[in-house]
Amino acid sequence: MGEEIRLRAASPADAEQVLGIYAPYVRKTAITFEYDVPSLEEFRRRMENTLVKYPYLVAEKDGEILGYAYLGSFNRRAAYDWSAEVSIYLGEDKRKMGLGRRLYTALEGISQAQHILNLNACIAYPETEDEYLTRNSVQFHRHLGYRLVGEFHQCGYKFGRWYNMVWMEKLLGEHPSVPLPVIPFPDLGPEVLRALGVEGPRS
Numbered sequence: 001m002g003e004e005i006r007l008r009a010a011s012p013a014d015a016e017q018v019l020g021i022y023a024p025y026v027r028k029t030a031i032t033f034e035y036d037v038p039s040l041e042e043f044r045r046r047m048e049n050t051l052v053k054y055p056y057l058v059a060e061k062d063g064e065i066l067g068y069a070y071l072g073s074f075n076r077r078a079a080y081d082w083s084a085e086v087s088i089y090l091g092e093d094k095r096k097m098g099l100g101r102r103l104y105t106a107l108e109g110i111s112q113a114q115h116i117l118n119l120n121a122c123i124a125y126p127e128t129e130d131e132y133l134t135r136n137s138v139q140f141h142r143h144l145g146y147r148l149v150g151e152f153h154q155c156g157y158k159f160g161r162w163y164n165m166v167w168m169e170k171l172l173g174e175h176p177s178v179p180l181p182v183i184p185f186p187d188l189g190p191e192v193l194r195a196l197g198v199e200g201p202r203s
Helices: 012-028 040-051 099-114 136-143 190-195
Strands: 006-009 056-061 064-073 083-090 118-125 147-158 161-171
Touching: 006 099, 012 040, 012 056, 012 064, 012 083, 040 056, 040 064, 056 099, 064 099, 083 099, 099 118, 099 190, 118 136, 136 147, 136 161
Parallel strands: 083 118
Antiparallel strands: 006 056, 056 064, 064 083, 118 161, 147 161
16 A cells, blocks of 8 residues: 655755656646746756745655645845745646645745745736636635736747736735744754644655
8 A cells, every 4th residue: 555645845856756747837838938848957956946945845655746836036125035936836647636735735834934924826827728728727826815916918928829927915924013034944943844744855
């Protein structure tokens, strides 16, 4: 009998499997506006840069990564420090398993532990659904409590078509007059992750 699906922190050693999930989204969809699949070295570098400050989580079963989600900088200006951008990608055949909710729930808990107050999602959005892009991501985020706050029209061009982009946001708590400093993800400690149902990176 196989292991249960578990959530754990990613490490750069996971880059090959994680890139394997991301690559079909680049080649076959407008979910990402990236045109070319990044090299393994570039992708590993992206993961390393993220993990300096933000969580990067994978859902794993029997050693196979089924999906991943992470936070990134919303804006590099210091005043935006309490906001972060969320991203999620699941294996092509790993949808409708509840992985998205589990990964996002864990990210929200980690964000709160870091003192991050706002989560923002930048989502490609079609005026008319097609074979490259549907509105499922907006529906997913709305179901998890995100609200639509802005739309940019015909700002992304891929596969010979123009696509819109929307921003959605979720506020995680009250915004005090003086917020606590944001704690980098590596400084949270394993006990915080365990309390949120997240294991440390695979050794």
